[in-house]
Structures are given as structure tokens and as C-alpha cells.
Amino acid sequence: MTTTAAVPATSQSRSPQQIWRRARGLLFAVLILVVAGVTLAAVRSGGQHGRLDPRSADPYGSRAVAELLKDRGVSVDTATTLDEAIGATGPDTTLLVAGPNMLTAHQQHRLHTATAGSAGRTVLIAPAGPSVTRLAPGVRQEAHGPLTTRPPRCELPAARAAGATDMGGVHYATDAPGATACYPDNGLAPLLVLPGQETGDTVLLGSPDILYNDRLDQQGNASLGLQLLGSRPHLVWYLPSLDDPSAAGGSSGGNDNTDGGSGGESGFIGLIPSGWLWGTLQLALAAVLAAIWRGRRFGPLVTERLPVAIRASETTEGRARLYRRADARDRAAASLRSATRSRISPLLGVSPRDTDSPAVLLPAVAARLSNPSHAPGALLFGPAPADDAALVLLTDQLDALEREVRTS
Structure with missing residues (x-):
């Protein structure tokens, strides 16, 4: 018994022209993505760095306030490691910590120990969760509010001179003596100043918006930012980084486990920059659309004749x-x-x-x-x-x- 089938007159292999017609759309899309990525990288390499970076001129950078401070005679230095930040502390220095929640428990304890006896000013930008108790003992995070224009309603000279500013974000409460709470909302303050040893103090700012380039010229944001950061002749702008060697130095330290013992409390997802998350989401959406685009071309199954008997x-x-x-x-x-x-x-x-x-x-x-x-x-x-x-x-x-x- 044999099965018979007619031999087709034409080859079943696709010609180069057919392959090109089927693949040129996908290749064109890939080319557009590559060109867009190279263009974006070239544009962003021209002095723009990131959110709350004193070297960044993008809307969420802080180059404007850094340049204004320099015009007022304040030197501005950028630190990317904990050792650089701690080494620069002193009575004539303001240390701004741009991302305290990115620090591990070990790094936060080291930072607090170094700044507590420096007699300088420490400005913490939006600390939350366990970071608050480690970097500012006696302070509690109570709520999180929207960004609105608020009057100072406190006796802090910098706040009274600045007047109404854009405040919101993390709200704090404390029972520490001598603490000054400004711009309160229902008894909770997004700006809190804690007195330290001698003339030093610690400033907790619940939201970084007043330091952004696109908000510096609104309300009294520029005045408040310049006064908070320009009270000393030197400003160290600390930008925590994930590749800081000090992050792995306290995995077995005795005091590093007082609040649970695990490093950054924001978790792995919280440490990923928002741009990467949005980029991953866009790529996933593009993959789904490409699958739908290709999938709709699949028709019903077709019985093909055998090429040989x-x-x-x-x-x-x-x-x-x-x-x-x-x-x-x-x-x-x-x-x-x-x-x-x-x-x-x-x-x-x-x-x-x-x-x-x-x-x-x-x-x-x-x-x-x-x-x-x-x-x-x-x-x-x-x-x-x-x-x-x-x-x-x-x-x-x-x-x-x-x-x-x-x-x-």
C-alpha cells in the first residue's frame, strides 16, 4: 500500500524578496528604536544627570539652586559615596542627603553618628519608614500628603522670610524639645528642624519639590531652598548610589539589626529608578502589540500535499x-x-x-x-x-x- 501525492511544481522555500517583504517592517521598527535610543542618550549626556542632581538641568534636576548658591559664595561639592559625605562634614558645612531611603541600615547608622557630633547642618530629603528613626531619633513619620502651597506658621526665620511655599510629601511629628515644625497640616509638619549639638541641627524636608529646577521660581521656594542650604559656606550634596562599597560593610554589624536587620527598607523595586520601570513596561506593551500584530496573520490550518510519494x-x-x-x-x-x-x-x-x-x-x-x-x-x-x-x-x-x- 502506498500513499500518493502530487509533487508541487514550485519550491516551498521563500525567495529573498519574500523574506525581505515579511521582515522589513520589523527591521524598520528596530531601526527606529535604535536611533531613538542613541539620540536620547546623546541628548541626556549633555550635562543632565538625574533627579535632584545639582549638575542636572532637566526639570527635576537641581542645577538652578546649586548655581544660585555658588553666586552667593557657597561652595557646592557632589559626593556619591558615604565615605566622601562623612569626610566632608564639619561645623561650616551643610550636608544634603538626596536619597536617605536608599541607604542600608549600616550606612544610616554611620551617617547619623558622623553628623550628630559635627555641629553642622544635615538636610534629609523625604526620609520615610525606618530611615526616620535611624537618622533622626525621636521623630515619627505620621502621614503622606499632597503638594500644596502653604504658609509657614512657625517661628523659623528662613520659613518666615520665604513665606508660602510648595510643601507636601512625608509629614512628621516629634516630642523632641526645641524642635520647630513648619508648614503644618492637621498638626503634622512636612518641614521639621531638630536642634543638635552646639550650633548644629537636622532638617527633615518631606518633599524635594522646592529644589527642582521647574519649581524654584514659584512661590517662596527659591528663598526657602537657598536659606536651608546656604546657612554654611560649604554645601556637600550627597547622592547615594547602589554601587557604594560601604553598603556591604555592615551585614554583620551589631547595631545594624536594631530595626529588622535588612538593608534598604524600600525594597529592591523601590531602588530601581522610575525610568527603568517605565521602560520595562513600555517594552512589555510593545511585545504584546507585536504578538497581536503577528498573530492575526495566522489563518486556519491548511492541508498541504506531500512533496514526495x-x-x-x-x-x-x-x-x-x-x-x-x-x-x-x-x-x-x-x-x-x-x-x-x-x-x-x-x-x-x-x-x-x-x-x-x-x-x-x-x-x-x-x-x-x-x-x-x-x-x-x-x-x-x-x-x-x-x-x-x-x-x-x-x-x-x-x-x-x-x-x-x-x-x-
Whole structure:
């Protein structure tokens, strides 16, 4: 028995022109993404660095306030490691910590120890969670409010001179003596000044917005920012970084586990810049849209003609070799028995759906054969052969049974 199929007159392989027409849209999209990425990288490399960076001229940078401080005679230095920040502290220095929540517990304890005895000013930008208790003992984070224009309503000279400013973000409360709470909302303050040793103090600013380039010229933001950061002749702008070697220095420190012992409390996702998160989301959306775009081209399944004629005996021999190589006598025997049952069922008047039912097929076989040479139950539904010789014997016996059914 052979299966016949007409040989197609044309090749099934796609020509280069067909491949180009199918791929040019995707290649064009990839080219646009590459050009856009290179252009964006080139634009951002021109002096723009990041959020709250004194070197950044983008809307969320802080270059404007840094330049104004320099015009007032205040030196502005940028630190990216904890050792640089601690080494620059002193009575004539203001230390601004741009991202205190990025610091590990060990780094926060080191920073607090160094600044507590420096007699300088420490400005903490939006500390939250355990960072508050580590960097400003006695202060509690109570709420988080929207950014609005508020009057100072406090006795702090810098706040009274600045007047109404844009305040919000983290709100604090404290029972520490001598603390000054400004711009309060329901008794909670987004600006808190804690007195320290001698003339030093610590400033907690619940939101960095007054230091951004795009908000510096609004309300009294510039005045308040310049007074908070320009009270000393030197300003150290500390930008914590994830590759700071000091982050791994206190994994076994004795005092680093007082608040749970794990480093940054904002978690891994909180340490990832928001631009990376948005970029990942956009790439995922692009992948879904590309899948939909390609998927809608898939139509229903189409039966294709075989390119060559294949002999049925070759298919049988090939499957037999596979069974033999896998030592799958059970599957071979099951296939032989199933084929025999399918061929004799029409001869016995058995419905195709009852072909695999011993209760229906075996009585029909017994009624057809007055003196069967072999037990039909063992042949058609018996166990798998133990070896190859038993498999060959089963084949011969099934052929003999089928012949008896056909001739009886």
C-alpha cells in the first residue's frame, strides 16, 4: 500500500524578496528604536544627570539652586559615596542627603553618628519608614500628603522670610524639645528642624519639590531652598548610589539589626529608578502589540500535499525500528492488537466504538469461530510480550486469528 501525492511544481522555500517583504517592517521598527535610543542618550549626556542632581538641568534636576548658591559664595561639592559625605562634614558645612531611603541600615547608622557630633547642618530629603528613626531619633513619620502651597506658621526665620511655599510629601511629628515644625497640616509638619549639638541641627524636608529646577521660581521656594542650604559656606550634596562599597560593610554589624536587620527598607523595586520601570513596561506593551500584530496573520490550518510519494511499508518499517530502538514491545504489541481488532470488527458486525471492549468483541469472535486455534482473549487483550521472540509469535498468532475470522 502506498500513499500518493502530487509533487508541487514550485519550491516551498521563500525567495529573498519574500523574506525581505515579511521582515522589513520589523527591521524598520528596530531601526527606529535604535536611533531613538542613541539620540536620547546623546541628548541626556549633555550635562543632565538625574533627579535632584545639582549638575542636572532637566526639570527635576537641581542645577538652578546649586548655581544660585555658588553666586552667593557657597561652595557646592557632589559626593556619591558615604565615605566622601562623612569626610566632608564639619561645623561650616551643610550636608544634603538626596536619597536617605536608599541607604542600608549600616550606612544610616554611620551617617547619623558622623553628623550628630559635627555641629553642622544635615538636610534629609523625604526620609520615610525606618530611615526616620535611624537618622533622626525621636521623630515619627505620621502621614503622606499632597503638594500644596502653604504658609509657614512657625517661628523659623528662613520659613518666615520665604513665606508660602510648595510643601507636601512625608509629614512628621516629634516630642523632641526645641524642635520647630513648619508648614503644618492637621498638626503634622512636612518641614521639621531638630536642634543638635552646639550650633548644629537636622532638617527633615518631606518633599524635594522646592529644589527642582521647574519649581524654584514659584512661590517662596527659591528663598526657602537657598536659606536651608546656604546657612554654611560649604554645601556637600550627597547622592547615594547602589554601587557604594560601604553598603556591604555592615551585614554583620551589631547595631545594624536594631530595626529588622535588612538593608534598604524600600525594597529592591523601590531602588530601581522610575525610568527603568517605565521602560520595562513600555517594552512589555510593545511585545504584546507585536504578538497581536503577528498573530492575526495566522489563518486556519491548511492541508498541504506531500512533496514526495511515501510507501506505506517504509512508514511501517520506520516505526518498527523506532519501537525496537526504544525497546517498546508493549507499544508495538498494543498497536498490532488495535489494528487487528479494527480489521475484524466489521467482519463480526461489531460497532467501531465497541472495538476496544472485550465484553462485546470477544463473544462475537467466539461465536464466529467454532474451533479457534488460539484463545482470542489472550491474543487481542493480553499482556505485553516479555521479549522479541514473544512479540514475533504474537504477530503470527494475530495473523492466524484474522485469517480464521475471514474464512469462517
